[in-house]
Amino acid sequence: MAPTNDHPGERTADDPIKLIAVRETALSLDEVFQAVGDDAAGGTALFVGTVRNHDGGADVDALGYSCHPSAEAEMRRIAEKVVAEYPVRALAAVHRVGDLRVGDLAVVVGVSCPHRAEAFAACRKLIDDLKHEVPIWKHQRFSDGTEEWVGAC
Template sequence: MAHTNDHPGERAAQDPIKLIAVRETPLSVDEVFRAVGDAAAGGIALFVGTVRNHDGGADVDALGYSCHPSAEAEMRRIAEKVVADHPVRALAAVHRVGDLRVGDLAVVVAVACPHRAEAFDACRKLIDDLKHEVPIWKHQKFSDGTEEWVGAC
């Protein structure tokens, strides 16, 4: 049976943005997943960005994230655009700042929609736009003693 948009659960929720935060403390996948729970959602797409041990052919020992005071407001603006363009039932996004080690969680985002394809599309749009538009900068420290600042994380 094909789905139609006749049921209220097929549409975006009234207030789907459940969690937006920039934090200095470790992030929780469980917290973000719980934030987007919705009985009308048939699909939840979750993305977890972690600190990897290499970049551009060099070994990374550690990195730090810093942000502009507007970072959280910019995250909300991007979330609002994703909500406007997709049938989002619930959305959450948290980003870490401060010093992180390899394996630490840097960003966790999740989007719940009535169907999986919508959830995947909305989640990809959310993380891609956060990466390109939110004023958060990455300071990488490499094993050879060199360092690098990366524009928007």
């Protein structure tokens, strides 16, 4: 008998958005990975954004993130768009605000779907749209004493 896509596990879960948060505390890969666990998911994709030690040819010492009060609601809106476009079984997104050091986790997103290609595509859409649409701003401090604000990250 040929497999069909009529199985409920092949479709978006009833309530797939498991975790959306903006936090001043350290982020956890384990928390996001556990949040997107689903028995019907054959693929889970995670993206972890870290503070790197350089940008635009300059050495970065540290940076700070700040956000508009609507940031978490905007993250949820974007998550809902991703869920409408892909067969998401579970989705999570957490962004850090406050002062961070090189190597700190700035953002962690995860998506699980029935198949890996869908999970990769949904995760990429989620992080790309969060980066471009959520009102979170980055204040970079460089080794040479200069600093820079970067628009919506």
